[in-house]
Amino acid sequence: MRAARAAGREVFGYNRSSAAVEAAGADGFDASNDLAATLDRAAREQALIVVAVPMPAVGGVLGEIARRAPGCPVTDVVSVKGPVAAEARARGLDARYVGGHPMAGTAESGWAAGDAALFEGATWVVSVDEGRDPAVWRRVAALALDCGAVVVPAASKEHDDAAARISHLPHVLAESLAIAGAQGGALALALAAGSFRDGTRVAGTAPALVDAMCEANSEALLLVLDEVLGTLREARAALAEHSSTSALTAAGHAARQELEHRGAGRKVIEGIVPGEPGWLEALREAGRAGAVLVALPGEDPR
Template structure:
């Protein structure tokens, strides 16, 4: 693998760009900051992400982290401005690569390698950035035929020093993958959330953790996500047509009281949840849930986790559902299936109120 020695230029000092810059600084690299917003550059520099780029600087690698609508032009500008390898953090790749190729021609485009870290936050801007944002996260790399092995290896080195896990795709396969795992789920979450916007307060009083789980991503920036979905229209539309067909089948099954057809749709959903990779990317393992009633007060979660530790039980996952009418929460501790009964007995012996 090529060794990335820097400097690294980051174009766009928002959440992702500044997080990349902070990770590079953590690795000891010099980082140059560029943004149309001088205030963002000053803020990113103030949090230790690097320094403003000078005209005489010669970066080894340029990471373009601007909004989707401006990515193609910014990548083309970076390729023309120096002989550096250029990558980006955009969430759509095939159309972007074609746009760059048209803008600069095949010779310059050999230095462009698309990439896409699967990490983010509901927050935005340089103050929301973290050097640890990408730790353990998948980061797609989408080489094209014109790239040399050394060029691709340099981008893989960036991914590695950011703490992420590189996954190679063709640009087209990447776009189909993110349509399936990110873009279409976001759109469907928005449709579900929209049914809540004008719902009577009496209906909303029944809101539980399930509806929060289904609608969480719908709170994202509509303008940004609109750009992303539009850029990946072909892959998104193909899946939406499939969903529309399934929705028609679901409506028919319910209206005709066809229990077998309805069960078939629901079983497909179960199969889909089981297809999602488990902990650390491994196979899904059987788990058990222990529900614990806890008061909403400082330190209670620390005491609960300590109690689970005293029971010698590793907590695989945790979810919290808050009572609407009381200052009490219901904490769901997800543990290995074989340890569920033991954890419940141990917690109850320590005075916790639990159920399975």
């Protein structure tokens, strides 16, 4: 809400917590804990509805939206996209739904943890699955751009696979490394320095948050876990049989170089107009190539 209002938009919100609603009200925001009234108002005003609840609560909220505001465009900010898209489809909202995932956040929660500048310069995934409505897509992308983010278009499945690799797997490996280190007792921890500290940092995240992320994306995470188990088994075999880790380190170093050089020449998507023939496939292809949208066609680049 803070970022959207800072961008000059009219915003109103629902939260089931009275404390959150009061805190938002005290800051001058238009908030309510009456879901039905909020959705009725959204339907009247044809508002863009942004669902920002944990995955297990998504189905129930989308059900209420389908009942009271079925004509409103709907997006979300949940960290997986495939399961949310499936819930929207199951509730007949497919034609009004376009998923979103801003890659920004903090470990804190609650109204006080909000920050109008949170999305400045962030990447915000906007899903481009087949069947999306170009008008809804424009509204969702415009919200992301207004909040200061750049838009990465991606199919839900491709987003979830990427998130498993660059967000959920890092957490699983950090937890595993922390366990192996502590298994070495006080001596090992006394000798631990930068590589161990960096490699275990995100194991300091509250376990319930990590569980929620990983469990909601289990299908993609399982595939990536199998990949990394294969890499580690190969590395183990090479070390045991040939006393060598050079295949692993050559590939790992090259991969890390790709990340380091990524920022250098970020491509900007231009000339793809939502609604024109092939626009969804064209955006998916651009996203796959690491390109980002910084403005909607017909508007000045920001």
